[in-house]
Amino acid sequence: MTTPDSPPSKRDKELAARRYKILEAAVMCFLENGFHQTGVRDIASKAGVSLGNLYNHFSSKHDVLIEIARLERAELDPFIRQLEKPGPVLKIFDRFVSGYAKYLSAPENIILSIEISSEAIRKEDLGSLFSENRQALVEALQRLAQRGVDEGVFHLKIEPEEASQMVLELIEGRAYHSVLMGATMRRLIPGLKNFLCSALGAST
Amino acid sequence: MTTPDSPPSKRDKELAARRYKILEAAVMCFLENGFHQTGVRDIASKAGVSLGNLYNHFSSKHDVLIEIARLERAELDPFIRQLEKPGPVLKIFDRFVSGYAKYLSAPENIILSIEISSEAIRKEDLGSLFSENRQALVEALQRLAQRGVDEGVFHLKIEPEEASQMVLELIEGRAYHSVLMGATMRRLIPGLKNFLCSALGAST
DNA sequence: ATATAGTGAACGATCGTTCGTTCAAGAGGC
DNA sequence: GCCTCTTGAACGAACGATCGTTCACTATAT
Numbered sequence: 001m002t003t004p005d006s007p008p009s010k011r012d013k014e015l016a017a018r019r020y021k022i023l024e025a026a027v028m029c030f031l032e033n034g035f036h037q038t039g040v041r042d043i044a045s046k047a048g049v050s051l052g053n054l055y056n057h058f059s060s061k062h063d064v065l066i067e068i069a070r071l072e073r074a075e076l077d078p079f080i081r082q083l084e085k086p087g088p089v090l091k092i093f094d095r096f097v098s099g100y101a102k103y104l105s106a107p108e109n110i111i112l113s114i115e116i117s118s119e120a121i122r123k124e125d126l127g128s129l130f131s132e133n134r135q136a137l138v139e140a141l142q143r144l145a146q147r148g149v150d151e152g153v154f155h156l157k158i159e160p161e162e163a164s165q166m167v168l169e170l171i172e173g174r175a176y177h178s179v180l181m182g183a184t185m186r187r188l189i190p191g192l193k194n195f196l197c198s199a200l201g202a203s204t
Numbered sequence: 205m206t207t208p209d210s211p212p213s214k215r216d217k218e219l220a221a222r223r224y225k226i227l228e229a230a231v232m233c234f235l236e237n238g239f240h241q242t243g244v245r246d247i248a249s250k251a252g253v254s255l256g257n258l259y260n261h262f263s264s265k266h267d268v269l270i271e272i273a274r275l276e277r278a279e280l281d282p283f284i285r286q287l288e289k290p291g292p293v294l295k296i297f298d299r300f301v302s303g304y305a306k307y308l309s310a311p312e313n314i315i316l317s318i319e320i321s322s323e324a325i326r327k328e329d330l331g332s333l334f335s336e337n338r339q340a341l342v343e344a345l346q347r348l349a350q351r352g353v354d355e356g357v358f359h360l361k362i363e364p365e366e367a368s369q370m371v372l373e374l375i376e377g378r379a380y381h382s383v384l385m386g387a388t389m390r391r392l393i394p395g396l397k398n399f400l401c402s403a404l405g406a407s408t
Numbered sequence: 409a410t411a412t413a414g415t416g417a418a419c420g421a422t423c424g425t426t427c428g429t430t431c432a433a434g435a436g437g438c
Numbered sequence: 439g440c441c442t443c444t445t446g447a448a449c450g451a452a453c454g455a456t457c458g459t460t461c462a463c464t465a466t467a468t
Contacts, residue, residue, distance in 0.1 A: 015447080034326060036240035040424060050449045052427085057447090061424065111325060118322045120384065121315060122238060131385060157402070162395040169377025170370060177373060180324065181335060191366040198361070199403035219413080244458060254415045256461080261413095265458065 019057050022047040023071065026064045031108055035065060035115050062123065069116050069126060073133045079103070083140040089148040090202060096141070097171065097193055104175035105185030114176070138164050145200070155201030167196055223261050226251045227275065230268050235312055239269060239319050266327065273320050273330060277337045283307070287344040293352040294406060300345070301375065301397055308379035309389030318380070342368050349404070359405030371400055 025047035029038040040061050044054045058064045079100055085092060104110045120127040141164040148154035156163055174192050178185045229251035233242040244265050248258045262268045283304055289296060308314045324331040345368040352358035360367055378396050382389045400406075 018447090034240075034322075036238075037326075039422070041422090051425090052450065053448045055425070114322055114325070117384070118238075118318055121318070122241075127384065158395040158398050162392075163399065165381060166374060166378070166396070166399050169381060170374050173373025173377050174370070177369060180321070180331065188366075191362040192370070194362050195367065195370050195403050198405055199399050201402055222413090243456070245456085255459090256416065257414045259459070 022049060022054060022057055023067055027068055030115050031111055035119055066126060069129050076133060076137055080136060080140040083144050089144060089151055089153050092144060098189060101171050101185055101189055104172060105178055107179050110175045110179050137168060141167060153203055226253060226258060226261055227271055231272055234319050235315055239323055270330060273333050280337060280341055284340060284344040287348050293348060293355055293357050296348060302393060305375050305389055305393055308376060309382055311383050314379045314383050341372060345371060357407055
């Protein structure tokens, strides 16, 4: 950050690629065995990198998870942008619910976020990172909800923020349910939408 | 289970008490540090029991967690009984939401169930135990919901079972939110009830 | 005397991290 | 062009700690 942005040399690119490869390997390990059941050696060997070298790129195992959480944040951006597009509120909401639910229904996504969030309970830095990620999504949804109220398509008796939080929690709850109970998300989405629309007082 | 119920001798009682003390200690450890960050020695010493003796009572660390999950099941029984009481549906539902939300809002309860459920992802026996526990609650809530529909106080456009699952998921989501974000459940309950009543089409 | 609750040392494995070393690639003087 | 010199990525052995579990043994109650 102190040096001005010099053009990324070939070397820099290679380094970034290595870093990314390690993170990818770590994600695979964490998905398969969980964070605490994964050893640093497992990550290194799956990434095709030596144990010592991994520590040249990341300061600790915890740091690896932090970086993964940062990457997860980037994956939420498309949903946020989608929520902020102009257009009919109900249509945007409907598309968001489908999209986000489908995204989370991939076991890799929901399991990874469970892994991160359960670690976040006791690690403050991960916790604040995790809640920042979520807050960005809540705020975007909240703005849509407010617009829905203004336009008369939503009839909320509670604050849009609170409602938005619950919408997200319900989608995540369904995703978690689908992973643990082995139900396909596709079958859960219609009921979910119906439940949410009723909850938000959406004029059909 | 093979022997008929002989009168529990003083010795048997002492053994059961020891067992329970170990489980209590294990819960405390799991809450404080998580399942995988807790060593068997931590449990034994917190219970005031030797390491070897712990293995006289439980066959493995995993077994300890299984037994804890079984105890958790018992804690759900009062809620199930409450749901099955006769009386006005809305009142019972309201009381259940308050009660269950308050129960989960105690960090010890929600964190413990997170700990169990995240272990349940990869351990099949815990997984089925966990989903049995939850299914019992879902079914009781489902019967109440059906009664509500029959009596015309709920207006569901989806299956009562699906709705019941979502109700539980939302309560748990709020509880998890309150722990991770540090919000008091007391403040979340009114909004939660409002959201749920709208979702279920409850005639106010 | 028999059975078993209770003990803690010991086991082998694995944990996250550190260490000294090697070596290929750029920088700068010639 | 060539030749040092410096840098830091890459490596894997080694560290001390801790892991879950076992086992030979003692104490105690029946």
